[in-house]
Each structure stands twice: as C-alpha cells, then as structure tokens.
Amino acid sequence: MWKKLVKSWKNLSKAGKALAIVIALVVCFMLVFSFMPIMRVPYPIEETYQTTETYYVRESYTALEPYTVLEPYTEIEIYCEEEPCEKYIPIDYAVISGRGYNYYGDAGCGVELYIENKDEISGTFIVEFLLTLQGDINITITGQKYIGAGSTQRVLVTYEDAPLKTLYSFSYSVTAPQKPNPTYREEEVTKYREVIEYGEVTKYRYIPEELTVVKTRTATSYKRVSLLRYLLSY
Secondary structure (H helix, E strand, C coil): CHHHHHHHHHHCCHHHHHHHHHHHHHHHHHHHHHHCEEEEEEEEEEEEEEEEEEEEEEEEEEEEEEEEEEEEEEEEEEECCCCCCCCEEECCEEEEEEEEEECCCCCCEEEEEEEEECCCCCEEEEEEEEEEECCCEEEEEEEEEEECCCCEEEEEEEECCCCCCCEEEEEEEEECCEEECCCCEEEEEEEEEEEEEEEEEEEEEEEEEEEEEEEEEEEEEEEEEEHHHHHHHC
C-alpha cells in the first residue's frame, strides 16, 4: 500500500502535489486544533471553609417569685343591739319643764330647767343654755346639777351683766352622766388576709455561645477542554 502511495505521489503534477500538501496541512491543523485544550469551561466543586455559628444553650438559674398566701389575724369586733354602738351611753332621763324670765327693774334674766333622773344611777347633769337677748345678742351659759336616781331637780342659770337687755328666747343641750351599755360586747374573731411572700424557683433560659465549625459549599472552577470535547459535551 505504501508503494502504491509513493507511486501515486510520483505521478502527480506539481499542482496536484501542492494541493495535496495543502490538504494534508489543513487536515493536520484541524486535528491538532480539535484535540488541544483551548476551550475554558466552568464546573462545580465542593470546597471546605470555616465559619462561626451561634448556638443557644439551655441553662438553669434560681429566682425569687411572689406568691399569695392567706395569713390569719385576730380582730376585735363590736356588737350592739342599738345604734350608735357605744361602750357607754347616757343614763335615762327626761326634761320635765323649763322656763325663762326677766328680773324686775331690768336687772337681768334667768332660765331654769327641771330634769328627772329615770335611771338607777345617780350623777351630775350638765346643761348648756343659749340665751337670745334683745338686739339678737346670743349668750351661752352652762349650769350643772347632781341628780339622784329617781329624783327630779332644777338646773338654774342667771345673766345679770347686761341691764336693759330683755330675754326673748332660749334653747338648751343636756349632757347626762354615762353608764355601761348593757348590749355592748366585744368579740375576738379570726380573719384572713392576702399577703405576698417570695419563694425560690428554678427557671431556664437560653444563652448564646459561638462555635467554629467546618462546612462545605459548592464553588465554580474552570478547566480547559478541546474543541471537539466542547462541541460534543457542552
């Protein structure tokens, strides 16, 4: 076969030989160009890297928390059958009568009041008189009298410091002796009230911690391939 090729080559003219050489060079160039790694193409790779990540760690701790409890306490309560509920009350009495008068010759005036002690207890009665004189003049005078149990006595007051002042009217207020209230009683009772106390409890919380870890990620790298492979694979 080689001899036939040599013989054929010798039989070619100069123009044929030149054309054959050109064709051979083009074919060689295309073969070389097709297999040389001249095309740059990307491809994925896995790469490792270090990074810092934050983790939350659960830890326990103690704290004081308020809570409500019922606390017993004692209190004195007062009871009565009548109001006002007082430990001591006035003894029983009655105002029988009362009158006011002016002295002859405009020498002054006076007021008397009859009080009956209807109780079994004796004592001193205090009476405050309000006298209204001529010209709307008001005078306050206090009188008192010891009255035995079951007795009636007169409480008398006079006013002589203003001659020519006529007594027009009067009013009075009686303060009677006091006695223990028979319906009054004090009783100790137990009650409850809410109070706040504090107790130690266990709680949990999450605190951040940083940790260095190694991870992988996909990156892009590049390589060169031949034109033929590029055309066939990409």
